Amino acid sequence: MNLLQKLFGNSPANPQSHSYTFSVKCLRCKEIIEGRVDLNNDLSVEYEEGGDVYYARKTLMGENRCFQRMEVELKFTSARELLERHVAGGEFM
Numbered sequence: 001m002n003l004l005q006k007l008f009g010n011s012p013a014n015p016q017s018h019s020y021t022f023s024v025k026c027l028r029c030k031e032i033i034e035g036r037v038d039l040n041n042d043l044s045v046e047y048e049e050g051g052d053v054y055y056a057r058k059t060l061m062g063e064n065r066c067f068q069r070m071e072v073e074l075k076f077t078s079a080r081e082l083l084e085r086h087v088a089g090g091e092f093m
């Protein structure tokens with residue numbers, strides 16, 4: 001069982017929680033890894049002209065014998081709509 005399953009696998013679905021889920025493919029071993037951002041707790045706000053912007057950064061690593069880390073950066077509006085996303089070491093599916 002991996003860390004994400006430990007953290008999220010057995011918890012009951014909470015209709016109040018807002019999360020953004022995504023899948024990235026490791027560029028080295030092609031493993032597809034799912035990630036999830038809690039839009040209530042994982043975002044850090046930055047003040048930009050025209051409004052606040054919310055950032056989340058995640059580091060994902062697969063379970064294969066591949067130690068490629070994928071650095072995911074997500075950017076949301078104050079309404080939690082996705083503005084931009086980037087990943088280093090992988091690609092979004």
Ligand SMILES: [Zn+2]
Pocket residue numbers: 026027028029030031062064066067068
């Ligand atoms: Zn890999």
